[in-house]
Amino acid sequence: xxxxxxxxxxxxxxxxxxxxxxxxxxxxxxxxxxxxxxxxxxxxxxxxxxxxxxxxxxxxxxxxxxxxxxxxxxxxxxxxxxxxxxxxxxxxxxxxxxxxxxxxxxxxxxxxxxxxxxxxxxxxxxxxxxxxxxxxxxxxxxxxxxxxxxxxxxxxxxxxxxxxxxxxxxxxxxxxxxxxxxxxxxxxxxxxxxxxxxxxxxxxxxxxxxxxxxxxxxxxxxxxxxx
Amino acid sequence: xxxxxxxxxxxxxxxxxxxxxxxxxxxxxxxxxxxxxxxxxxxxxxxxxxxxxxxxxxxxxxxxxxxxxxxxxxxxxxxxxxxxxxxxxxxxxxxxxxxxxxxxxxxxxxxxxxxxxxxxxxxxxxxxxxxxxxxxxxxxxxxxxxxxxxxxxxxxxxxxxxxxxxxxxxxxxxxxxxxxxxxxxxxxxxxxxxxxxxxxxxxxxxxxxxxxxxxxxxxxxxxxxxx
Numbered sequence: 001x002x003x004x005x006x007x008x009x010x011x012x013x014x015x016x017x018x019x020x021x022x023x024x025x026x027x028x029x030x031x032x033x034x035x036x037x038x039x040x041x042x043x044x045x046x047x048x049x050x051x052x053x054x055x056x057x058x059x060x061x062x063x064x065x066x067x068x069x070x071x072x073x074x075x076x077x078x079x080x081x082x083x084x085x086x087x088x089x090x091x092x093x094x095x096x097x098x099x100x101x102x103x104x105x106x107x108x109x110x111x112x113x114x115x116x117x118x119x120x121x122x123x124x125x126x127x128x129x130x131x132x133x134x135x136x137x138x139x140x141x142x143x144x145x146x147x148x149x150x151x152x153x154x155x156x157x158x159x160x161x162x163x164x165x166x167x168x169x170x171x172x173x174x175x176x177x178x179x180x181x182x183x184x185x186x187x188x189x190x191x192x193x194x195x196x197x198x199x200x201x202x203x204x205x206x207x208x209x210x211x212x213x214x215x216x217x218x219x220x221x222x223x224x225x226x227x
Numbered sequence: 228x229x230x231x232x233x234x235x236x237x238x239x240x241x242x243x244x245x246x247x248x249x250x251x252x253x254x255x256x257x258x259x260x261x262x263x264x265x266x267x268x269x270x271x272x273x274x275x276x277x278x279x280x281x282x283x284x285x286x287x288x289x290x291x292x293x294x295x296x297x298x299x300x301x302x303x304x305x306x307x308x309x310x311x312x313x314x315x316x317x318x319x320x321x322x323x324x325x326x327x328x329x330x331x332x333x334x335x336x337x338x339x340x341x342x343x344x345x346x347x348x349x350x351x352x353x354x355x356x357x358x359x360x361x362x363x364x365x366x367x368x369x370x371x372x373x374x375x376x377x378x379x380x381x382x383x384x385x386x387x388x389x390x391x392x393x394x395x396x397x398x399x400x401x402x403x404x405x406x407x408x409x410x411x412x413x414x415x416x417x418x419x420x421x422x423x424x425x426x427x428x429x430x431x432x433x434x435x436x437x438x439x440x441x442x443x444x445x446x447x448x449x450x451x452x453x454x
Contacts, residue, residue, distance in 0.1 A: 067323045079319040092306040096294045
């Protein structure tokens with residue numbers, strides 16, 4: 001993570017979307033500089049690098065224009081460092097299928113966590129928990145299809161969907177504990193449950209995914225600033 | 228559009244997302260079968276081809292699993308028919324930038340049209356019109372950057388962003404007329420206004436983009452079933 005690296009990543013340690021990029025940088029053994037952002041007082045660098053959304057992560061490669069949006073960044077990294085640990089498969093149909101499920105996770109599944117946080121009252125939360133559980137069952141089916149008996153969505157090693165879902169594992173564990181229900185469990189999602197335990201200790205993730213204390217503190221900040 | 232074609236496209240003629248796929252099929256001179264869908268009574272084919280979203284478009288290539296989601300479909304087509312009229316550039320940074328703006332259009336800009344339709348009252352609509360106009364100015368800046376003095380986002384000929392934005396031209400004209408304001412105009416978005424006139428008569432679009440009467444009828448159906 002040396003200064004002066006060709007790659008700069010603007011982010012915060014608690015963001016799964018930032019963690020997603022870190023995991024891919026690790027998988028591909030790319031040295032990078034992590035530029036920590038303060039989301040309660042955004043830096044000039046962030047505001048000028050991502051004027052449309054003003055959000056992390058943003059990747060800056062050498063002196064090129066900045067790239068925002070985690071899925072776009074990891075696909076960029078996969079294209080420029082295609083020879084080391086490719087994360088997307090080469091077959092166009094399999095690529096399309098990977099993109100479909102990544103899009104499902106980012107636009108349907110993960111936003112439910114934020115909705116759960118913001119929804120007041122037991123009844124309201126219960127309805128969202130139901131949707132999360134239905135979503136996890138869809139993801140179980142997807143995992144069975146993609147992994148085809150192997151350990152990861154990507155087959156024998158971590159691939160695109162392992163990264164896209166795996167970056168959220170700290171948050172899924174936090175949400176489970178905080179709301180007293182299981183997102184992944186033995187009865188409904190046995191294969192994904194095994195997968196979470198397997199990927200949790202993978203080299204590329206283990207120093208990236210924040211611990212429960214860090215996430216708890218961040219959750220408190222969110223509740224204060226964005227209730 | 229022969230039956231028995233290797234490519235089947237499930238869609239409706241009024242959907243800009245379906246039109247998007249048709250434009251790319253035209254640009255690449257790919258013969259396809261158009262399977263017209265009735266959205267008020269969805270077919271078994273659609274429900275089984277896209278069980279997660281139950282939406283058009285869906286592309287079925289030979290006997291392979293179906294591919295939903297317009298951006299995913301057009302990227303698939305660009306990968307399998309890469310030798311005829313490529314729509315994404317080959318440079319990874321330019322690809323990332325194209326994907327960023329397509330994502331902006333699909334997640335921020337176009338949803339405002341639907342929000343405008345659903346919002347009751349003059350004041351509510353006025354606030355959304357303001358956002359559409361701000362969005363169109365961002366798109367003007369993007370156009371100036373991408374086209375770099377040439378006629379299209381893609382340079383000398385229609386590229387990815389020309390397709391992604393161009394498929395909405397029927398609807399932008401309809402929304403302008405129906406709500407009595409200009410999305411693209413001489414003062415704020417001079418370059419994009421020129422572009423709309425240019426692309427409107429492009430071979431690949433002209434038999435695809437629905438006319439104002441068709442869109443008006445569809446709008447009435449929307450107001451009835453999804454007010």
